Amino acid sequence: MEKLDEKSGATLVALPPVMSAHGVRRSFGAVHAVVDANLEVAPGTVTALIGPNGCGKTTLMLMLAGLLLPDDGEISVGGADPRKDSAAVRNAIGWMPDQLGAWDNLTCLQTLTLVGRAYRLPKAVARERGAEVLGTVHLSEFADRPARVLSRGQKQRLSLARALMNDPQVLMLDEPANGLDPRSRVELRQLVRGFAAQGRAVLVSSHVLSELDEMVDEAVFMSKGKTLGADTDAMVADARTRYRIESLDDSVLRDAFAHWDMPFEEVDGGLVIRAQNKEHAASILEALVKGGAKVHRFGPFGSALEQTYMAMNEERR
Amino acid sequence: MTTTAERATPTTSAAPRGNPWWPSWRGVGLVTRIELTRRRPTTKGYIFYGILVAAILGLGILVAALAPPGKTSTPMELVLILVLGAGLLIAPSLSSTSINGDSSEGVLAPMQMTRLTAGDLALGKLLASWLFAVAVLITTTPLLVYAFSRSGWHWYELIAVLGAILFAVLTFTAIGLAWSALAARAVASVSLAHLTTGFLVLGTLVIYAFAMPLVSENVTVTDRYVDYGTLTPDEQEAYEAGELDYSTVQCTEQTYETSVVHTDTIAWLLLLNPVVVIGEAAPVVNPNTYEEDDRAAPGAFALMHQAVGGAQLGSQGAPLGYDECGDPNSQAWSDQWDQQQEEQALFPRNPWLGLALQAVLLVGAMGIVIRRLRVPYKKLRAGTRVA
Numbered sequence: 001m002e003k004l005d006e007k008s009g010a011t012l013v014a015l016p017p018v019m020s021a022h023g024v025r026r027s028f029g030a031v032h033a034v035v036d037a038n039l040e041v042a043p044g045t046v047t048a049l050i051g052p053n054g055c056g057k058t059t060l061m062l063m064l065a066g067l068l069l070p071d072d073g074e075i076s077v078g079g080a081d082p083r084k085d086s087a088a089v090r091n092a093i094g095w096m097p098d099q100l101g102a103w104d105n106l107t108c109l110q111t112l113t114l115v116g117r118a119y120r121l122p123k124a125v126a127r128e129r130g131a132e133v134l135g136t137v138h139l140s141e142f143a144d145r146p147a148r149v150l151s152r153g154q155k156q157r158l159s160l161a162r163a164l165m166n167d168p169q170v171l172m173l174d175e176p177a178n179g180l181d182p183r184s185r186v187e188l189r190q191l192v193r194g195f196a197a198q199g200r201a202v203l204v205s206s207h208v209l210s211e212l213d214e215m216v217d218e219a220v221f222m223s224k225g226k227t228l229g230a231d232t233d234a235m236v237a238d239a240r241t242r243y244r245i246e247s248l249d250d251s252v253l254r255d256a257f258a259h260w261d262m263p264f265e266e267v268d269g270g271l272v273i274r275a276q277n278k279e280h281a282a283s284i285l286e287a288l289v290k291g292g293a294k295v296h297r298f299g300p301f302g303s304a305l306e307q308t309y310m311a312m313n314e315e316r317r
Numbered sequence: 318m319t320t321t322a323e324r325a326t327p328t329t330s331a332a333p334r335g336n337p338w339w340p341s342w343r344g345v346g347l348v349t350r351i352e353l354t355r356r357r358p359t360t361k362g363y364i365f366y367g368i369l370v371a372a373i374l375g376l377g378i379l380v381a382a383l384a385p386p387g388k389t390s391t392p393m394e395l396v397l398i399l400v401l402g403a404g405l406l407i408a409p410s411l412s413s414t415s416i417n418g419d420s421s422e423g424v425l426a427p428m429q430m431t432r433l434t435a436g437d438l439a440l441g442k443l444l445a446s447w448l449f450a451v452a453v454l455i456t457t458t459p460l461l462v463y464a465f466s467r468s469g470w471h472w473y474e475l476i477a478v479l480g481a482i483l484f485a486v487l488t489f490t491a492i493g494l495a496w497s498a499l500a501a502r503a504v505a506s507v508s509l510a511h512l513t514t515g516f517l518v519l520g521t522l523v524i525y526a527f528a529m530p531l532v533s534e535n536v537t538v539t540d541r542y543v544d545y546g547t548l549t550p551d552e553q554e555a556y557e558a559g560e561l562d563y564s565t566v567q568c569t570e571q572t573y574e575t576s577v578v579h580t581d582t583i584a585w586l587l588l589l590n591p592v593v594v595i596g597e598a599a600p601v602v603n604p605n606t607y608e609e610d611d612r613a614a615p616g617a618f619a620l621m622h623q624a625v626g627g628a629q630l631g632s633q634g635a636p637l638g639y640d641e642c643g644d645p646n647s648q649a650w651s652d653q654w655d656q657q658q659e660e661q662a663l664f665p666r667n668p669w670l671g672l673a674l675q676a677v678l679l680v681g682a683m684g685i686v687i688r689r690l691r692v693p694y695k696k697l698r699a700g701t702r703v704a
Contacts, residue, residue, distance in 0.1 A: 101423025
């Protein structure tokens with residue numbers, strides 16, 4: 001949690017967004033996939049795009065990637081408008097699609113070398129970069145194996161490697177954690193954070209919200225084709241202030257909170273309170289322990305994103 | 318700071334402007350390479366191919382050993398028809414799954430995200446599928462060399478026909494690719510590609526046949542023959558012995574209606590046929606003088622050219638009637654037949670209409686493909702996702 005607060009505090013200061021969308025709309029015939037999407041992604045940050053299945057996340061990502069034309073609205077990626085300079089937009093982006101596809105007969109290294117050459121890298125450079133990127137996604141031992149022998153998670157990582165080949169300013173990952181084993185997820189998180197630390201931007205959509213919690217600085221919630229702005233931001237911020245306390249005897253806690261006039265919620269097996277910041281949380285804990293409460297657990301209450309997601313869905317029901 | 322960073326990665330060239338679609342040599346070459354490597358045969362495939370080459374070589378040697386001496390163009394025509402047929406089946410089959418297949422496999426959009434343009438992808442895919450037909454041609458080379466040595470053709474004539482064949486295959490490959498860009502599912506695009514080929518190869522003939530009654534005209538033909546009943550017994554005897562003096566006897570006339578078809582007005586339908594185009598590109602053989610001309614007897618292509626030439630000439634008025642009294646041996650009729658045969662066989666070669674149609678189809682199909690491959694998409698194929 002502390003990571004999150006620090007990062008969002010540090011990065012939101014001044015840098016103009018490298019990718020932005022305002023009032024973006026897109027429909028396929030009678031289906032309004034994206035109705036009104038607004039988002040900004042600043043360099044050096046990781047932004048999550050969260051929403052239920054079919055809410056328009058992938059469609060929005062396709063429009064941001066310069067693969068699909070919006071019906072209306074403004075998009076800018078690295079200063080280029082996909083309507084006019086769509087090639088520049090695509091060139092600035094590393095896109096990992098939700099659909100996994102690889103050339104079955106080609107080896108991983110061949111695949112990446114050819115992708116590198118499609119980005120107009122000279123052959124030797126493309127090969128070198130391919131080997132390097134394979135190392136980044138921990139697929140080096142599969143460099144000379146054909147893509148068809150890869151497992152789902154390995155294909156996922158090859159797809160990520162492909163997105164990294166052009167050294168993009170913006171990395172867009174559509175459901176990157178699907179099919180990854182726990183170790184690969186940790187590695188994905190590290191990779192994404194490392195990428196952002198180089199001053200680049202990442203936009204990631206995922207259903208594994210607990211995973212995102214530890215990875216992202218910003219979250220954009222989407223529902224029925226609309227991005228939910230300030231409301232959900234406030235909900236996330238609020239969710240992040242919630243602490244769960246478990247003790248051997250909760251009545252001591254209740255008494256203490258009543259005495260301090262501090263609101264609390266009862267949850268299964270403990271109490272939930274709000275702390276304004278880390279210092280506040282520390283002082284509460286200190287006071288509780290001094291007051292004789294036998295606290296055996298004290299920590300953030302679940303995933304802030306998950307809480308917001310569930311709350312958002314309840315409101316929309 | 319920025320400059321050092323740029324110097325550290327001197328690999329990617331400057332950001333592109335606009336949304337280019339035109340192909341580059343480099344891009345087309347790369348896509349062709351990717352497509353060929355992807356479809357590279359497995360070990361089993363190479364074994365199968367080896368067996369095929371051996372069979373063709375064996376067949377060539379067998380035919381060479383057993384064939385009677387003298388010139389004949391039949392083996393040559395068989396090989397060429399084989400190459401055309403295989404090319405028209407294989408190359409469009411490959412190209413017609415090339416775009417929608419890639420899209421459903423999820424390997425098309427990542428390519429579109431790179432610096433490759435729609436033109437690079439379209440031409441690269443076209444070339445890769447077409448090269449399989451070229452491989453078939455190369456496989457048949459041993460047979461072709463033997464067949465050529467006996468065919469009485471000149472080398473430049475062979476080149477012209479091979480060029481026409483490969484051009485036809487290229488056109489139908491492009492049409493397959495266009496169907497693959499238009500139809501969402503591979504089943505649909507493969508069938509549509511083969512239906513298009515079938516329509517031009519067989520459909521033009523069927524339409525030609527159905528159009529014939531529309532351009533036919535009724536004419537009256539007069540036959541003259543000896544009125545056997547008016548002959549004296551002596552004359553009857555002489556008639557039966559074939560010694561009758563026709564100038565002294567009475568002849569009767571009989572007229573009847575028949576129809577002639579003015580095929581010259583619909584011959585263009587035949588000229589659109591891609592197989593006819595191949596025949597029209599083949600050398601012209603004079604049926605009466607081929608031996609002096611150092612040619613083989615007219616083979617399938619020459620006969621096809623003659624038939625198409627006849628259709629272009631059309632019917633010149635009513636046919637000659639039978640005149641037993643004036644021309645008992647039907648010399649005029651026979652002369653006219655020979656003259657017509659030669660006129661039809663020597664009718665100038667006319668592959669141009671068919672070639673022009675193919676060129677239009679080729680350019681049109683590639684236009685469709687490039688338009689459908691350009692991103693950002695305005696419209697998606699119904700029932701598909703971007704990938």
